[in-house]
Amino acid sequence: MQSDLDRLMQEAELDALLIFGPTSHNAAMVYFTGVRHVSLGFLLKQRGKPPIHVHDPMERDEAAASGLSTRSYHDFDYQKIYNKNGGDQIKTQTELLKRTFAEYEVTGRVGVYGKIELGPSFSILRTLDKALPDVEIIGENNTRSVLMKARLTKSDEEIERIRRMGQITTSVVGDVANFLTALDVHEGLLVDRSGQPVTVGDIKQKINLWLAMRGAENPKGTIFAIGRDAGIPHSAGTDTDPIPVGQPIVFDIYPCEVGGGYFYDFTRTWSLGYATDEVLAIYEDVLDVYQTVSASILPNTPCSQYQDQTCDLFEAKGHATICSTPRTTEGYVHSLAHGLGLDVHEAPVFRAAKENKDLVLPGTVFTIEPGLYYPERGIGVRIEDTVVMQPGGEIEILADFPKDLVLELPRM
Amino acid sequence: MQSDLDRLMQEAELDALLIFGPTSHNAAMVYFTGVRHVSLGFLLKQRGKPPIHVHDPMERDEAAASGLSTRSYHDFDYQKIYNKNGGDQIKTQTELLKRTFAEYEVTGRVGVYGKIELGPSFSILRTLDKALPDVEIIGENNTRSVLMKARLTKSDEEIERIRRMGQITTSVVGDVANFLTALDVHEGLLVDRSGQPVTVGDIKQKINLWLAMRGAENPKGTIFAIGRDAGIPHSAGTDTDPIPVGQPIVFDIYPCEVGGGYFYDFTRTWSLGYATDEVLAIYEDVLDVYQTVSASILPNTPCSQYQDQTCDLFEAKGHATICSTPRTTEGYVHSLAHGLGLDVHEAPVFRAAKENKDLVLPGTVFTIEPGLYYPERGIGVRIEDTVVMQPGGEIEILADFPKDLVLELPRM
Numbered sequence: 004m005q006s007d008l009d010r011l012m013q014e015a016e017l018d019a020l021l022i023f024g025p026t027s028h029n030a031a032m033v034y035f036t037g038v039r040h041v042s043l044g045f046l047l048k049q050r051g052k053p054p055i056h057v058h059d060p061m062e063r064d065e066a067a068a069s070g071l072s073t074r075s076y077h078d079f080d081y082q083k084i085y086n087k088n089g090g091d092q093i094k095t096q097t098e099l100l101k102r103t104f105a106e107y108e109v110t111g112r113v114g115v116y117g118k119i120e121l122g123p124s125f126s127i128l129r130t131l132d133k134a135l136p137d138v139e140i141i142g143e144n145n146t147r148s149v150l151m152k153a154r155l156t157k158s159d160e161e162i163e164r165i166r167r168m169g170q171i172t173t174s175v176v177g178d179v180a181n182f183l184t185a186l187d188v189h190e191g192l193l194v195d196r197s198g199q200p201v202t203v204g205d206i207k208q209k210i211n212l213w214l215a216m217r218g219a220e221n222p223k224g225t226i227f228a229i230g231r232d233a234g235i236p237h238s239a240g241t242d243t244d245p246i247p248v249g250q251p252i253v254f255d256i257y258p259c260e261v262g263g264g265y266f267y268d269f270t271r272t273w274s275l276g277y278a279t280d281e282v283l284a285i286y287e288d289v290l291d292v293y294q295t296v297s298a299s300i301l302p303n304t305p306c307s308q309y310q311d312q313t314c315d316l317f318e319a320k321g322h323a324t325i326c327s328t329p330r331t332t333e334g335y336v337h338s339l340a341h342g343l344g345l346d347v348h349e350a351p352v353f354r355a356a357k358e359n360k361d362l363v364l365p366g367t368v369f370t371i372e373p374g375l376y377y378p379e380r381g382i383g384v385r386i387e388d389t390v391v392m393q394p395g396g397e398i399e400i401l402a403d404f405p406k407d408l409v410l411e412l413p414r415m
Numbered sequence: 416m417q418s419d420l421d422r423l424m425q426e427a428e429l430d431a432l433l434i435f436g437p438t439s440h441n442a443a444m445v446y447f448t449g450v451r452h453v454s455l456g457f458l459l460k461q462r463g464k465p466p467i468h469v470h471d472p473m474e475r476d477e478a479a480a481s482g483l484s485t486r487s488y489h490d491f492d493y494q495k496i497y498n499k500n501g502g503d504q505i506k507t508q509t510e511l512l513k514r515t516f517a518e519y520e521v522t523g524r525v526g527v528y529g530k531i532e533l534g535p536s537f538s539i540l541r542t543l544d545k546a547l548p549d550v551e552i553i554g555e556n557n558t559r560s561v562l563m564k565a566r567l568t569k570s571d572e573e574i575e576r577i578r579r580m581g582q583i584t585t586s587v588v589g590d591v592a593n594f595l596t597a598l599d600v601h602e603g604l605l606v607d608r609s610g611q612p613v614t615v616g617d618i619k620q621k622i623n624l625w626l627a628m629r630g631a632e633n634p635k636g637t638i639f640a641i642g643r644d645a646g647i648p649h650s651a652g653t654d655t656d657p658i659p660v661g662q663p664i665v666f667d668i669y670p671c672e673v674g675g676g677y678f679y680d681f682t683r684t685w686s687l688g689y690a691t692d693e694v695l696a697i698y699e700d701v702l703d704v705y706q707t708v709s710a711s712i713l714p715n716t717p718c719s720q721y722q723d724q725t726c727d728l729f730e731a732k733g734h735a736t737i738c739s740t741p742r743t744t745e746g747y748v749h750s751l752a753h754g755l756g757l758d759v760h761e762a763p764v765f766r767a768a769k770e771n772k773d774l775v776l777p778g779t780v781f782t783i784e785p786g787l788y789y790p791e792r793g794i795g796v797r798i799e800d801t802v803v804m805q806p807g808g809e810i811e812i813l814a815d816f817p818k819d820l821v822l823e824l825p826r827m
Contacts, residue, residue: 023533024533027634027635027636028440028634031532040636040638040649040650040651041649042635042649059649060742060744061647061648061649061748061749062647062649062650063647064644064647064650065649065650065651077742082737082741082742083741085770086741086767086769086770089769089770089771090764090766090769090770090771091556092556092557092558092559093554093556114534115533115534115537116532116533116534117532117533118530118531118532118533119530119531119533120443120528120529120530120557121435121436121527121528121529121530121531121533121536121540121554122526122527122528122553122554122555122556122557122560123554123555123556123557124533124537124554125527125536125537125540125552125554126553126554126555127554128533128537129541129554140537141534141538142505142533142534142535142536142537142538142539142541143534143535143538144503144504144505144534144535145504145532145534145535146504147504148534208627208630211627211630211632211673212624212627212628214627215620215623215624215626215627216624218620218623220623220632220633220634221632222439222440222632222634222675223439223454224439224452224673224674226452232476235473235474235475235476236473237452237453237454237471237473237474237477238452238474238476238477239452239477261623261636262636263634325494329494329495329498330472330489330494332472336473337473352502354502355498357498357501357502358497358498358501358502359501359502
């Protein structure tokens with residue numbers, strides 16, 4: 004949680020954090036400011052001190068709305084520096100940071116964060132690193148940074164916001180199910196009242212509409228992948244594809260609060276009207292592993308042990324896995340889960356022990372999403388919920404929804 | 416245009432471009448790949464050679480859909496490197512880039528681009544820069560980079576896509592006007608049929624809905640700013656505010672294609688029912704400057720001359736401007752315009768000559784958006800269209816819409 008930050012900075016021997024970029028769709032910044040309408044600026048957080056947000060003067064009211072201490076570029080003679088440097092963004096920002104560091108007496112190890120255009124930032128920070136002998140610029144691993152370690156446990160308010168996004172997500176998933184099952188079937192494809200096949204693109208546009216109606220945003224798109232597409236975990240599906248009965252559809256949806264706040268992540272695999280025995284068998288393997296693994300997860304245990312457990316369970320059922328066949332593109336080909344919050348993928352990481360040492364802690368929000376993929380057979384099945392590890396040691400699914408494979412089609 | 420890239424790389428003495436990040440909401444990458452569903456990877460463009468997209472194996476089909484040459488992480492033994500480095504993202508990516516550079520014989524000056532989490536990228540690039548004596552990593556100024564110089568002129572297809580976003584944008588603005596003018600008025604505020612005041616937040620949610628209905632996305636939010644908020648150019652407005660008659664409302668909307676493609680940018684200032692003489696006078700000054708300046712813009716001329724012209728015109732009308740009073744927060748406080756494309760703000764820059772040398776070229780797409788701001792008097796007025804400089808030397812507004820200040824309220 005944010006209250007752990009000073010301790011985590013101490014442990015990482017960081018004297019300050021420097022966060023760049025806008026206050027929207029930028030997790031590191033939004034973690035401090037909330038979603039605001041400040042496009043230009045940076046935030047300085049020194050160890051043991053409250054953060055300061057330095058912003059463009061045109062955005063002063065928006066910056067102030069965060070309740071943080073704010074300073075305007077004007078306070079550092081921005082326009083004069085800008086003119087002196089002939090409008091050179093890199094030189095201007097470097098000088099602005101030098102003046103800020105001088106005024107706030109920033110020295111030592113300074114971690115840098117934020118989702119921002121890489122080129123100018125790289126030059127600014129390299130110059131700053133060379134120009135200030137008392138300062139060392141540190142670029143941390145994303146999933147192991149102090150900010151990510153703080154975000155590894157969520158406050159009650161954060162969990163509540165993710166839960167609300169879960170309610171929105173599952174109600175849109177319910178809308179999609181209702182829409183699909185109300186359609187007619189013609190020659191094995193879903194068709195509308197005029198007999199036209201409904202396409203994946205149609206469904207995706209409705210999803211965006213239904214999310215917008217509920218005040219959510221979908222910046223990363225939706226996976227609605229059928230047949231061979233479903234067999235490739237990150238295939239988003241093909242917009243022009245019609246929607247057939249009796250084939251597996253991987254429907255993975257991961258919207259966020261408007262402006263880039265908290266996410267939710269959710270997957271169901273559906274087969275419309277009926278499922279083939281082959282798909283049903285694979286679905287049952289995935290569901291069984293989902294249930295076994297989610298019943299095993301305990302607080303303060305390494306995430307990697309659940310990836311190992313998932314591989315063992317799938318291998319016992321006769322599937323290849325990346326644990327024993329790292330380059331396999333059939334069977335179980337990804338990690339079991341990932342943390343979730345202001346990024347859809349954040350810490351903890353659920354990979355093999357040799358790759359990470361993250362723990363599931365009380366207050367950690369993460370997905371559980373085993374899956375099996377057989378692209379050449381036109382099959383993919385994944386089941387995913389977002390859960391929180393409660394203080395009592397129980398896992399809670401933040402938004403429940405039926406896991407059934409077959410969606411009955413009354414009009415088939 | 417993209418076809419200028421090899422020449423521009425030559426002029427900037429760049430041997431290669433290295434672009435990081437996802438293929439959505441990431442202009443530098445989307446410029447090559449289009450909007451796709453590839454979250455992990457990088458793109459290498461060597462001078463005189465076609466670009467190569469190196470991607471996560473789970474996203475192979477999505478990467479291939481761009482039609483570019485693609486390589487999988489697997490081709491460079493990614494999993495082995497990852498395991499050897501204990502899952503350390505920075506070390507793994509650094510090694511992956513080293514192997515890619517070796518295979519493609521990348522040497523010389525390599526420009527780096529992409530909107531991405533800063534910390535790990537900074538470390539990766541600093542390490543690479545030190546480890547490879549034949550390679551120099553270059554972080555260019557964003558608005559002056561070779562990529563931005565290529566994007567300074569748009570192809571017919573790009574202009575068509577921006578025009579289509581303009582049609583979507585103005586039709587949503589029309590919906591908002593229709594919605595507002597159909598409301599009742601009670602005690603000077605717009606109210607719904609049940610007598611409840613309609614708020615700025617209500618309008619913004621409808622805007623997101625109406626954009627989603629038309630297949631657009633609104634990642635940066637909307638400015639709907641009333642009274643004092645309108646007097647601060649980048650104030651987005653206050654969600655809980657009711658909507659009064661007879662006060663200026665700055666309505667600035669800048670949506671993009673789904674997944675982060677081309678933007679449009681558009682502003683009208685409305686006063687509902689009637690306008691005060693004070694607001695009307697300021698509106699007429701802004702409209703007059705808009706018309707005079709937009710009638711003057713010629714191809715192959717410096718953008719700065721139109722900022723100067725705008726300042727001169729406003730000063731002749733008795734308003735302070737940032738040209739003569741750089742820190743003013745009253746009068747004309749921003750630049751006249753900005754380029755627009757895959758970013759809502761891109762080159763060219765319309766600031767004073769000492770700050771930039773950009774030209775308006777045939778095929779340049781840019782905004783024209785003079786405004787006046789008097790926050791203490793509760794007044795802001797801005798009028799903005801997105802235009803293209805046509806080959807014949809004429810400016811074309813990409814989506815026309817009435818510029819009237821007063822929206823009549825039949826139910827007032």
